[in-house]
Amino acid sequence: MGKKNKTKKIRGLKIDFISAQAFVGMTLDKKLAHILKKVKEDHIVVLNESLDFMEEAKLVTSTMEGIDENFKGIEFFTLPRKGNSAIEFVAKSFEKVTGKQMARAGLTLVGPASIIKKIKRDPQAFSVSAEI
Amino acid sequence: MAKGILERITALFSSLFGSSKKTITLGIYGEPNTGKTTLSNKISLDWLGKPVGTVSDMPHETRTIQKAEHVEVKAGGKKIVMNLLDMPGLATHIDYKKFMQYYTVGAVQGLDLNKLKNSDLIDMASKLGVNTDGNKQKTIQKLLQNTDEDELAKIAKSLGIKVPKEKSRKKKYSQKEARKIAEEATKGVVEAIKFLDKVDTVLVMMDSTRDPLSQVNIMLVGNLEAKGIPIIIVANKTDLKSAKPENIKNAFPQHPVVAISALKGHNLDELYEAIAKHGA
Numbered sequence: 001m002g003k004k005n006k007t008k009k010i011r012g013l014k015i016d017f018i019s020a021q022a023f024v025g026m027t028l029d030k031k032l033a034h035i036l037k038k039v040k041e042d043h044i045v046v047l048n049e050s051l052d053f054m055e056e057a058k059l060v061t062s063t064m065e066g067i068d069e070n071f072k073g074i075e076f077f078t079l080p081r082k083g084n085s086a087i088e089f090v091a092k093s094f095e096k097v098t099g100k101q102m103a104r105a106g107l108t109l110v111g112p113a114s115i116i117k118k119i120k121r122d123p124q125a126f127s128v129s130a131e132i
Numbered sequence: 133m134a135k136g137i138l139e140r141i142t143a144l145f146s147s148l149f150g151s152s153k154k155t156i157t158l159g160i161y162g163e164p165n166t167g168k169t170t171l172s173n174k175i176s177l178d179w180l181g182k183p184v185g186t187v188s189d190m191p192h193e194t195r196t197i198q199k200a201e202h203v204e205v206k207a208g209g210k211k212i213v214m215n216l217l218d219m220p221g222l223a224t225h226i227d228y229k230k231f232m233q234y235y236t237v238g239a240v241q242g243l244d245l246n247k248l249k250n251s252d253l254i255d256m257a258s259k260l261g262v263n264t265d266g267n268k269q270k271t272i273q274k275l276l277q278n279t280d281e282d283e284l285a286k287i288a289k290s291l292g293i294k295v296p297k298e299k300s301r302k303k304k305y306s307q308k309e310a311r312k313i314a315e316e317a318t319k320g321v322v323e324a325i326k327f328l329d330k331v332d333t334v335l336v337m338m339d340s341t342r343d344p345l346s347q348v349n350i351m352l353v354g355n356l357e358a359k360g361i362p363i364i365i366v367a368n369k370t371d372l373k374s375a376k377p378e379n380i381k382n383a384f385p386q387h388p389v390v391a392i393s394a395l396k397g398h399n400l401d402e403l404y405e406a407i408a409k410h411g412a
Contacts, residue, residue: 053354057325060224060351064318069311073225076347113225121345 013115013130014042020049028055032062039112040071044130050078050106059110075116077126079107155202156411157330158214162337163348164191164221167368169198171337171394172218176200178276178400181269184218188303190235192317195220197327207404212411217331220320222348228314231305238300243281245272245295252293259287280397328355333362333411335403340367340375340391344383353384364406367391370398 016038023031032055038045051059056078063074109119109128118129160168172184185198198218205212245253246268253271257264262278264271275284288295305313328334334356338344356363365384367377370393377391390406392399 053351053358056347056351057328057355060222060348061322061325063224064226064321067226067314067318069228072227073223075224078347113227119347121343121347121350 011132013044013132015044015046017046017048020047023047023049028058029062032059035059035110036062036066036074039074039110040066042112042115044109044111044115044128047108047110048106049108050080051108071112073113074110075113075119076108076110077119077121077128078109079124079126155213155215156332156407157217158407158411159217159219159327159331159334160337161219161222161324161328161334161352162366163339163342163346164223165189166221166337166339167394168221168337169194169218171335171366171368171392172198172200172216174276174394174397174400175203175205175216178273178397179203179205181273184216186237188235188237190231190237190303192221192223192226192231192313192320193237194218195313195316195320197320197323205404205407207401207408210408212404212408214407214411217327219324219327220317222321222324222352223317224347226314226317226321228307228310231310231313232307234302234304236300237303238298243284243295244298245275245284247296248293252288252291255291256284256287256293259291276397280393280400282396282398328359328361331361333364333407335407336363336365336387337368338365338380340369340377340380341372344380349383353387362410363387364403364410365389366394366403368394371396 023034026034035045035047056076059074059076067073109126111128111130115130115132116128117131120127120129160172162168169185169187173187176182176184180200180203182200184200185194187193197220200216200218203214203216205214250266250268250271253268253275254264254266257271257275260275260278260283262274264274279287285295336349336352336356338349353363353365365380365387367375367380367389369375370377370391375391377389380391381389388406388410390399390403392403394400
């Protein structure tokens, strides 16, 4: 009689650290859909890039459109990127022409509102309180 | 061409004598329960004589854009004409279960001047040094324009007039109603964000008792800055003991911040002057 291969399901906080490179060439809609899919599975997503304010607004509207009985929404935080207007202009122009996103230095955290209870913000840092 | 020259001359005269009557679209944005509808009602009641929407302590009470058109406000020797848009509260999460508890609907502490006799209102106007033609609604408007509710209560007391407070009621929603409210609230957030392209000036309402560095506030101010829309930050609820409007000033030093109590009508003159000065 063979041994039963028991897989123990671990309960706990699930955090996905995703490289900005994973989204290079992806449209904003696809990128946000990917992030929100993970968040709806109760994962906290951490990206090593920042979203700009317009992208944040799009993240909020996409979230609102996905809210239902099981998904209450998100908490998120983006650390501001270092401003370099010349690089920013080139990046924006590239995105406009190709319709594809480029990675920007910074940090973004997105998680389910049902798990993240509080984010204490500071211009240069943030701390997250979560509850499982 | 002649029309263009005429427009320029008119604009020049307007700028010289402050008689510009350009109508601005003023959006009132902010997180839920920051006092957007209370302020909209206060402005609209003072200058149009009618409220904009229902006030309650339930988040997302306002779920569609409420409008008050052609509101003429006098401030700092100028006349501002504006279309006022009371926006649904911006949020990143909405839980329908939150709507299934008791909430207070209606003004909680506001004075109900409509319940007073016209002769009492005229006496109060006279004591305040305000001229009135005897029309009850106009007298109420003039009283509200010239002072705040605390002062009015004091004047009424000195004249032996008892002013009743507006009645509020408790309300609780069923699960079915709560789900519907949540659905409407999510649509309201989307609508408010899309409307950012259609406003000339924005009042960003913040609750002075809360941490101003919320992601919604940061995102809202950032979007407005990126779009080049003039911002006036309103540090509301200064009538509460725990209010710290200085925290808001420290968090957003790049923008004008006006500390007010929309509920009590405190410091609205300064807000009108800020709209006249910074509004597009």
